[in-house]
Structure formats: C-alpha cells, structure tokens
Amino acid sequence: MSTAIAQELETSGIASVIVVLKAAPGGTAAASAGDLSKYFTHSELSQETAIALAAADLAGTFTEQRIPSRSRKRAEETLAAAASLEHRPAVLRADLPELEPLPPVRYYPNLGVAIGTVDEQGLAALRADNQVAEVVGTPQIGLIHPVAVRAAGLRSTRTWGLNALGVPELWADGLTGKGVRVAHLDTGVDGSHPGLQGAIASFAQFDSFGRQVVPDPQPFDTAEHGTHTAGTIAGRPVNGHNFGVAPGATLASAVVIEGGQVVARIVAGMDWAIGQGARILSMSLGLPGWWDDFQSLTSILRLRGILPVFAVGNEAAGTSRSPGNYPEAVSTGAVDRSGNVAWFSSSQRFDRVLDPTVPDLVAPGVGVISARPGGGFQAMDGTSMATPHVAGLAALLLEAKPSATVDELETAILTSCSREPGQSPDRVGHGLPNGPMALTILNP
Numbered sequence: 001m002s003t004a005i006a007q008e009l010e011t012s013g014i015a016s017v018i019v020v021l022k023a024a025p026g027g028t029a030a031a032s033a034g035d036l037s038k039y040f041t042h043s044e045l046s047q048e049t050a051i052a053l054a055a056a057d058l059a060g061t062f063t064e065q066r067i068p069s070r071s072r073k074r075a076e077e078t079l080a081a082a083a084s085l086e087h088r089p090a091v092l093r094a095d096l097p098e099l100e101p102l103p104p105v106r107y108y109p110n111l112g113v114a115i116g117t118v119d120e121q122g123l124a125a126l127r128a129d130n131q132v133a134e135v136v137g138t139p140q141i142g143l144i145h146p147v148a149v150r151a152a153g154l155r156s157t158r159t160w161g162l163n164a165l166g167v168p169e170l171w172a173d174g175l176t177g178k179g180v181r182v183a184h185l186d187t188g189v190d191g192s193h194p195g196l197q198g199a200i201a202s203f204a205q206f207d208s209f210g211r212q213v214v215p216d217p218q219p220f221d222t223a224e225h226g227t228h229t230a231g232t233i234a235g236r237p238v239n240g241h242n243f244g245v246a247p248g249a250t251l252a253s254a255v256v257i258e259g260g261q262v263v264a265r266i267v268a269g270m271d272w273a274i275g276q277g278a279r280i281l282s283m284s285l286g287l288p289g290w291w292d293d294f295q296s297l298t299s300i301l302r303l304r305g306i307l308p309v310f311a312v313g314n315e316a317a318g319t320s321r322s323p324g325n326y327p328e329a330v331s332t333g334a335v336d337r338s339g340n341v342a343w344f345s346s347s348q349r350f351d352r353v354l355d356p357t358v359p360d361l362v363a364p365g366v367g368v369i370s371a372r373p374g375g376g377f378q379a380m381d382g383t384s385m386a387t388p389h390v391a392g393l394a395a396l397l398l399e400a401k402p403s404a405t406v407d408e409l410e411t412a413i414l415t416s417c418s419r420e421p422g423q424s425p426d427r428v429g430h431g432l433p434n435g436p437m438a439l440t441i442l443n444p
Helices: 003-012 033-039 047-064 069-083 088-099 120-128 160-164 167-172 225-234 262-275 292-303 383-400 406-415 435-442
Strands: 014-021 105-108 113-119 132-137 148-151 181-186 200-205 250-255 280-283 285-288 307-311 330-335 361-364 368-372 376-381
Touching: 003 014, 003 120, 003 132, 014 120, 014 262, 014 292, 033 105, 033 113, 033 120, 105 262, 113 120, 113 262, 113 292, 120 132, 132 292, 160 167, 160 361, 167 383, 167 435, 181 225, 181 262, 181 383, 225 250, 225 368, 225 383, 250 262, 262 280, 262 292, 280 383, 285 307, 292 307, 307 383, 307 406, 330 383, 330 406, 361 383, 368 383, 376 383, 383 406, 383 435, 406 435
Parallel strands: 181 250, 181 280, 200 250, 280 307, 307 330, 330 361
Antiparallel strands: 014 113, 014 132, 105 113, 148 376, 368 376
C-alpha cells in the first residue's frame, strides 16, 4: 500500500487517492467517473471539506460584513493558504463556486485517472474492480524554490546558458522550436512581459480541487517562479538580447501551485496539457524523497508522447525529489558557468538496475537570467532554472524531427552529454548536453 494512503487512513480513516484506470484498446481509459463514484465518499475530515468551509467562511465575511475584523482577516488568510493565488478577485471567482456540491470523484480522461476521497471499504472495492490498474496516494508536492534570487539585466546578446548548450549553433541551422508546444506547469506566467509576447499559446487556471476555472484566462503569475522558467524555455529576444532557448516554440502554461489540493491541480494541468498537444513537459515541482505515487503518471505522459523533464531538487547530494527521481523522468541537476556542479543540486543513488542514479543530466542553473513579472529580468539559482533549459533544447530538436519518439529524443539528449574532468556521474549523471551533437544523433 502507498505510504501516503496508509498514513492518511491511520490518522483519519480516509485517504485522498489517484485511481489509474486500465487502458481500453487504442490506449483510452476503460472506465469513467460515473463508473467509479460509488467507491468514493465525502468526509468532514477531508481536505476538500476544509477548503470548501474556508471558502464559505470568506464568502460570509464579504456578503454579510458582520464578522469582526480579526475574524475576517483570519478567514482571508485561511483561503489564501488554500488557494494561494495573490490575485484576490481571481481567487474569489475560482473558489466561491466550491460552495456548491463537489462531485465525489474528478475524472481526467486524457490521463485516464481519477481523484477522490475513499475510506478503507472504498479503497478495497477500487482495488478489486477489474477496470482499475492501480490506486496510489496524493502526497503534497511543493514548488522547488530558487536557492537565490537577485536583480539582473540582460547586458549580453545571449545568456551564458544558451552558449553552454550550443544553442546558437542550432539557431544558425534555422531551428527555433517553431511548431513545438511545451507544457509549463508552474505558478503561472506574466503574459504581458515583452519577452513572452506570442510565446503563450494557451493558459489555464485550476481551482483548489483541480477544476478549470474559466476557459482561456489572461496569463498571469501568482509569484515570480513561473515567469522565469517560462522565459528560459521560450522567451523571445528583447532589444537584441536573447534568453529563451526555443524562441519559436509556444507554451501551454497553467497555474497549478501552490495551495489547495496541489496534486489534483497538477494532475488537472497534465491532463489539460495532453489535450493542448504538448510534446514536452517542464515541471520544477517535487516532493523530497522517494514517493512512488506519481510514477504511473510519469509513465502515462511518456505513453501519450510527452517527454517529462523534471527538476531533481535543491537539497544537495544524497537527496532527490519525486517525480524527478523516477527512471521515467529526465531528471535535471544544475551547474554554474564554469561547468561545476552547483552545491545545492540534489543527487542520489538508488538500489535499482534501471537508471540507478539521479540526476540524468545537468544544465545551466546558477545565475540564470530570465523574465520577471512586470517586464524586467532577474537572476535565479536552482535546478528549477536548469530544467527549462533542457525542455527548450528538446523543443529545438523536435522541430528538426517532429516524428521523433520520446525515447529517441531522450536518447539523443543524454548521449550528447559530457562530464567535466573529475566529475562524478553520481553528481551530474551523463553530464551537460551538447545541442549540435544531440541534433546529429537524432537526425543524422
């Protein structure tokens, strides 16, 4: 049994679960939400109920205006913790509908999974159902926060990370990522930034329960992280200064973190991204340590033709984050401009035959300059900054060979890597990718 499920059942008698459905012929899910709803339950002890009550409490403070200011402030803070969106009007529009009855199970058809709350009897019944492939838990994933953030401006024609990966040589061959859609699940993205004009093909916002709020909202960032990572993937040149690896690619960007039922929001984002035709997923999120609950989701992404590029974490050697530490993910660590592995870059060896060490590779992750909400730029350090470099490189390669499979794309990138003299594969995996070499391997 999933450790997350066991812990929740022991403490409250219920558990939030992800149900992976068996695939029907043709690769589509065999079951539907209606088929499974009888196994799920509403509970006053669930996170769903707590979030809904917080929203109801806040709604009362705004409609009745009779709650003392101290209580009103507490209600506002409660909802902020639940929804974690700094855009207050968007929060209210997103969460007030949660006062309506919530279906006991939410179904995500592109992934072929469902999410809901079960008790022990419901869990047993789910596992006995011949439509169900697996039932896993929902341990709370968190943002992999930058180690350092500082003011910076674009002073050179290209950021050092572009040069380190050989990106200008791929541009010289006419590759910009044109026609390639990259999924970007993060804190959102500032769509008004000059360097992201034309880069965002679609944008989604999900409420606390993993339901899409409104169709096609205007892109916004709830923090700064998402705008920075989005810019590294597909930022357009600004006044002759280049900072995006694939400036011709487009993004399917979604607000999925922080707050609320984070796993449901991330799963909803993944499901939406598949529907948007994404071929690559860049995700700088994770849970410290080994949790196998998201391994099936990572495998499903690959089956759907999406290369999952995940950050390994910023907790230094001997650590890693799930899902970045799965063999099915392209696990990404960080190096500085001298090619030295960053002190914070996580790495870990596992007792397994397949892909025993993480990260799989490293990319520029120290002093990375990219977009800042509001139109400026700033430098950040972290494996979160390295991950979008690899996603952008993958977009350039896919433009060169749109028919490339996930395995072919991953093999080309990893085979192109090299390590600096004296570097241990335990810390850097295959090493730093070489864009032109990867292109030759993929498309000889």
